Amino acid sequence: MTQNSRKIILVDMNAYFASVEQASNPELRGKAIVICGDGRTIVVTASYEARRYGIKTGMTLPEARRLCPFVIPVIGNLDKYVDVSLRIHKIMLEYTDQVEVFSIDECFLDVTGVEHLWGGAVNIAAGIKKKIKEQIGITCSAGVAPNKVVAKLAAKSKKPDGLTVVEPDEVENFMFPLPVEKLQGVGIGARLSEKFRLMGINTARDLAMADGGFLKARFGVMGAFYKNVGLGRDSSRVKKYSEQAPVKSVGHSHTLPKDTYDISVVRSYLLMLCEKTAARLRGYKLTGRTVFLMVRFGDFEIFSGRETLKSCFNTGYGIFSLAWKIFERVLPLKKAVRLLGVGISNLAGGDTQQYLFEDMQKKQKLSAVMDEINAKYGELTVKPSSVIIAQKHGILGRCGIISTRLIK
Amino acid sequence: MSVTEIGEKIKAGVVFSRNMAEPKWFKWKERKIDVISTNFIWNTVEGSAMLLHFSVSAEGGYYELSFNQKTLEWRLEKTGEKS
Incomplete structure (x- = not known):
């Protein structure tokens, strides 16, 4: 098979988060809406109605309101969008197992070997669009081409609700x-x-x-x-759905409800992010050696740094120790802190290192018990006490981690 | 419209058919609210429990309900009530 004889489809959901919210709530349909985080806000995405006013991803909500005073902000719900994505994947998997998830709202399909079953690649693309519209209630754009690069650009060329086909002998004219x-x-x-x-x-x-x-x-x-x-x-191939990209790093970031100079609040949020990161790392059965920290200040200036240990670990305390060491480089604070991000990389698989020292062994055991309780009752049902400071400051649901339900 | 987070337990009347659950009414703050349509359904996980979420329209506006498949508890998560 030559590269030119492949049939690749790229399906790209239109204004995905906004579309899901409009499908979810009829009051929002046809209206200018923006998806934001909880509290104060950066526009994550805007509906097509909002885009007509020049509203773009990355704007602040006040900027968006200046362009369109009646724009409706909607707090994003990543769990919802992930679930809808999985339902969309199921639709695509009806046609082929060569479905590569490129992002939460884009997938490649290689239908070269199966298109004859469905009357051709264009029919498959049209069928997927129709099913997504019927079952989910949102539109997408599709590109059909001999390779992934052209398929992606073809899908981008007509939005919303487009279907663009580029045959092998049309590639140069298109590109x-x-x-x-x-x-x-x-x-x-x-x-x-x-x-x-x-x-x-x-x-x-x-x-x-x-x-x-x-x-x-x-x-x-x-x-x-x-x-x-x-x-x-x-010539890059489309991966099968069952092929998972290896995890290279794990991290979390969070925009604070309000900018703060309060070190105890920063410490509390940072510890929370470290615990969350560590829990995910343990869930993947991975350990890491390099911790990286990002701090965005109120004027949007960014500080970042990293520290690497010789041995691997996956406890919240371990990540926090290094993250705090990095954070100390910006003390005393000259600017208020707006956002914190922490992550761990240089990952390795397998069980955690067996520590020689008793206090580290205790921390390992404690982490394991916390994971078990939190898995049963909800993330961070059991949490370090200093995280409570973050709760009082105003924890946000989109950090997605504070469970307010009590153990009964 | 603005959406308000509620997060309160409710009673709900539900029809189960075609492998799906469809809320028909729910009681909140001593009001019985009849569901006109279910607009969207999605799943999330909370601890070891699977939650089913329903975006529904009713006369008063828009509501988001959740059903915890482990505890069998219904909650009103959000409202976008018309003023």
């Missing part, structure tokens, strides 16, 4: 006129497209025709990749 900014999402980010512009590479055609040696000198091994993107060539 070449695209400005480099339109190649974002297929390995070329915003900064890179700016660099291309400065180099006189303005379109996919310019990129395709650029000298391979020049691109290699400028970008190393990625030079050849970028040239292939310009040409609309891509």
Whole structure:
């Protein structure tokens, strides 16, 4: 089979989170809505009605309201969106097991070997769109092409509710006129497209025709990749649904309900995030050695750092110890803290290291017991007492971790 | 409209058919609220319990109900009541 004879589909849900909320609540349909976190807010996504006013992802809610005073903010519910995604995957899996989840709202399908059962790849794409609309009540755009790069760009080319087909002999006609900014999402980010512009590479055609040696000198091994993107060539395969990408890092971040200089509040939130991260790590049966911390201040300036130990661990206390050590680099605080993010990488599989020292052994046992109770009754039903400070400051549901239900 | 978080236990009248549960009415604050339509259903997990969530429309507005399949408890999670 040649690369050109493949049939790849990319299904991309339209304004996904907003669409799910509009399907969920008829009062929101046809209205300008934005999905935000709880408390104060960054726009995570906007409905198409809101986008007409220029509202975009990443804006603050006050900015969005300036563009559209009647925009309705809706608090996001990730659990809902994940569940709906899984239902969408089931629809796709009716056609093939080669369904690669690219993101929460995008999937690739390779229907090369099965399209004859369904009257062709375009029929499959149309069938998936129809079923998603009927069963979930939301629309998507689909791209059908000989490879993943072109399929993704084809899906992007018509939103909402599009179905774009690019045959093998149409790839150059489709790709070449695209400005480099339109190649974002297929390995070329915003900064890179700016660099291309400065180099006189303005379109996919310019990129395709650029000298391979020049691109290699400028970008190393990625030079050849970028040239292939310009040409609309891509030989990467679509993974099967059952293939899981290895976990490379685990982390959590949280925007505080209000900016704070209060170290006890910061400490409490950080400990909470560390406990949550550690619980997930243990759930994956992984340990890690490198802890990274991100702090966003009230003026949106960001501080980040990392620390690595020689041995692996997966306790909340262990992660917190390193995270706090990193945080101490910004003390005394000159600016209020707005957001905290913590994570752990350099992961390894298998059981945790057996500690020699009794206090670390106790912490391991305690973590195991906490995991068992929290698994039964809800995340952080049992929590370190200092996390209660975060509760009083205003814990937010989208951290998703504080259970208010009592053990009975 | 604005949505208010409630999180209170309720009584609910439900029809089970075609492998699905469909709430028909619920009682909250001594009011009986008849469900006009179920708009959306989704699942979440809380501890070891599976929760079924229902977005429903009623005369008073929009409501989000949840059913804990382990405790068999119904809760009113949110309302978007019309003013």
